[in-house]
Amino acid sequence: MSTGPGLESLVDQTISVITNDGRNIVGVLKGFDQATNIILDESHERVYSTKEGVQQLVLGLYIIRGDNISVVGELDEELDSALDLSNLRAHPLKPVIH
Amino acid sequence: MLPLSLLKTAQGHPMVRTFTFPRMPLHMLVELKNGETYNGHLVNCDTWMNIHLREVICTSKDGDRFWRMPECYIRGNTIKYLRVPDEVIDKVQEETKSRADRKPPGVGRGRGRAREDGPGGRQPKGAGRGLDDSARTTSGGRGRGGSGGKNTGGRGSGRGRG
Numbered sequence: 534m535s536t537g538p539g540l541e542s543l544v545d546q547t548i549s550v551i552t553n554d555g556r557n558i559v560g561v562l563k564g565f566d567q568a569t570n571i572i573l574d575e576s577h578e579r580v581y582s583t584k585e586g587v588q589q590l591v592l593g594l595y596i597i598r599g600d601n602i603s604v605v606g607e608l609d610e611e612l613d614s615a616l617d618l619s620n621l622r623a624h625p626l627k628p629v630i631h
Numbered sequence: 632m633l634p635l636s637l638l639k640t641a642q643g644h645p646m647v648r649t650f651t652f653p654r655m656p657l658h659m660l661v662e663l664k665n666g667e668t669y670n671g672h673l674v675n676c677d678t679w680m681n682i683h684l685r686e687v688i689c690t691s692k693d694g695d696r697f698w699r700m701p702e703c704y705i706r707g708n709t710i711k712y713l714r715v716p717d718e719v720i721d722k723v724q725e726e727t728k729s730r731a732d733r734k735p736p737g738v739g740r741g742r743g744r745a746r747e748d749g750p751g752g753r754q755p756k757g758a759g760r761g762l763d764d765s766a767r768t769t770s771g772g773r774g775r776g777g778s779g780g781k782n783t784g785g786r787g788s789g790r791g792r793g
């Protein structure tokens with residue numbers, strides 16, 4: 534469970550990141566800095582579409598620049614593993630408009 | 632672990648040992664905010680995430696055009712993300728561990744010790760700001776110890792800022 538402000542409490546936990554270009558990347562938070570640049574290990578992207586189930590693309594070790602991050606969220610792994618992603622349909626997110 | 636130290640580690644270990652290529656230069660992928668991607672060997676990076684790559688293949692946003700270039704320099708703030716080989720993260724951990732072994736924390740020389748003799752380090756000659764009355768003399772000098780031998784105007788006593 535996350536406590537307090539900042540991302541410190543999420544280190545070494547699985548997180549879900551939504552980027553400004555509308556992607557959803559899930560991975561283990563290994564580090565971050567003042568600019569919200571983050572290190573994601575064992576990361577994968579979840580590609581949502583209305584036509585087929587969620588595709589998971591393996592990305593590996595990523596450094597995401599803070600400029601490009603909209604949301605960082607803790608992932609409830611128990612809840613997440615109960616999801617049937619292959620039967621999940623959703624509209625892809627639109628990119629953030631500045 | 633800081634994202635930039637991970638990047639720095641990737642730079643410090645330019646050779647990645649793989650089974651088939653024992654000394655293969657570290658290849659990384661950089662995607663820019665405009666969607667272009669750059670694949671190349673990391674030569675150098677700095678604290679702004681500016682990146683110098685060699686042997687680069689640039690791919691257009693839609694992935695249908697490619698350019699090869701011997702090297703390129705990418706301004707940090709145009710980067711969206713970097714994809715780094717997985718083994719780099721283990722190298723950072725090794726490195727921070729060995730650094731911790733070498734130098735126990737808190738033994739470094741403190742900064743600004745010389746400051747303890749009070750504020751007003753650089754008073755203009757003659758018209759001192761009078762923060763340290765006991766040390767003020769007719770010469771008005773630069774801080775302490777101005778009572779004698781100050782007329783050479785050099786350094787020596789005082790706060791070391793001739």
